[in-house]
Amino acid sequence: MRQKLVAGNWKMHASQQMVTSLLEKMLSKQAPSAKLLVFPPYPYLSQAIQILAESNIGVGAQDCSQAEDGAYTGEVSATMLADLGVSHVLLGHSERRQYHSETDASVVEKAKRALAAGIIPVICVGETLAQREAGETNQVVSQQLTPLVKQLSLAQLQKVVVAYEPVWAIGTGLTATPEQAQEVHAFLRSLVAKVDKALAEKMLFLYGGSMKPDNAASLLKMPDIDGGLIGGASLDADQFLAIGKAAE
Numbered sequence: 001m002r003q004k005l006v007a008g009n010w011k012m013h014a015s016q017q018m019v020t021s022l023l024e025k026m027l028s029k030q031a032p033s034a035k036l037l038v039f040p041p042y043p044y045l046s047q048a049i050q051i052l053a054e055s056n057i058g059v060g061a062q063d064c065s066q067a068e069d070g071a072y073t074g075e076v077s078a079t080m081l082a083d084l085g086v087s088h089v090l091l092g093h094s095e096r097r098q099y100h101s102e103t104d105a106s107v108v109e110k111a112k113r114a115l116a117a118g119i120i121p122v123i124c125v126g127e128t129l130a131q132r133e134a135g136e137t138n139q140v141v142s143q144q145l146t147p148l149v150k151q152l153s154l155a156q157l158q159k160v161v162v163a164y165e166p167v168w169a170i171g172t173g174l175t176a177t178p179e180q181a182q183e184v185h186a187f188l189r190s191l192v193a194k195v196d197k198a199l200a201e202k203m204l205f206l207y208g209g210s211m212k213p214d215n216a217a218s219l220l221k222m223p224d225i226d227g228g229l230i231g232g233a234s235l236d237a238d239q240f241l242a243i244g245k246a247a248e
Ligand SMILES: O=C(CO)COP(=O)(O)O
Pocket: 009, 093, 165, 169, 170, 171, 172, 173, 208, 209, 210, 211, 229, 230, 231, 232, 233
């Protein structure tokens, strides 16, 4: 049995006041049995870690550097994130692929850095609308995931979480149907199964892309959808917790 994971990617939305009010509101309500994680922007990681210290809500970062340390102005290393108490890091989000030249190769390097620092990488994959319409979905997600499966050891892969986020569903209000998402999740799991069947059965595959309280349950009941990576709805405590409940 895979424990469901519901993660909130806050993207570039936060202020000190918002972090306190959002997280305190979350803590004041009954926690769902699904594991919850939040991914605030870098400057608010410490604040979130402090507020959530006594809770079982984890804190992740939205990216990390490919380098260990050195003269890389503006970069944040996985070691620094671990030093703060960060448990997870998002890698290869489509917004980083689109606006910051993230590549499959850099995602592998970053994943290795994260794992070496004891941080769990949450690797994002997904096709654009044009790629889906051209029937290229499986090819695209395979190209994105395969380098990781090939270049990480089994011990490393065991710690990886994968998020399938169709680019056309992110922030658009369009959601993959449960069947569309299930099909891709099962395909991604089969890619890992080629290397190790037992590992593939244990690995978590999250769905992301306009997941909201009203569509979460139908997505989360699919056999290969192990949780959600939530953007917009994670900025509202009630909506985020409602998705967490839908994962129970
Ligand atoms: O990109 C996402 C999470 O990483 C999804 O964002 P939305 O839930 O706002 O579509």
